[in-house]
Amino acid sequence: MRNNNKDIKQKESFQETKMCEYLEFLDKPAKVLWTNFIRGVASGLGMAIGFTILGALVLFLLKSMVKLNLPLVGQYIAELVRIVQENMKK
Numbered sequence: 001m002r003n004n005n006k007d008i009k010q011k012e013s014f015q016e017t018k019m020c021e022y023l024e025f026l027d028k029p030a031k032v033l034w035t036n037f038i039r040g041v042a043s044g045l046g047m048a049i050g051f052t053i054l055g056a057l058v059l060f061l062l063k064s065m066v067k068l069n070l071p072l073v074g075q076y077i078a079e080l081v082r083i084v085q086e087n088m089k090k
Contacts, residue, residue, distance in 0.1 A: 013019075025031060066077050 062077055065073050068074075
């Protein structure tokens with residue numbers, strides 16, 4: 001009888017933590033693969049969008065700095081632009 005109470009408490013604990021649902025999920029490899037695939041696609045898409053926005057912001061700031069015509073920064077950026085343009089021609 002004592003063992004039975006322990007099993008009941010353990011079962012209730014699993015139900016509270018949704019451990020049973022998790023274990024059922026792990027028993028279905030196709031569902032695990034599909035879920036991980038969707039998670040990976042969403043993560044990759046988020047990174048792509050984030051890097052695009054970050055890159056655009058950096059380019060915007062560089063362009064603004066060139067317009068300010070700061071001597072040291074302007075020359076550095078002009079050199080960078082020249083290098084990029086040469087590589088684009090190749």
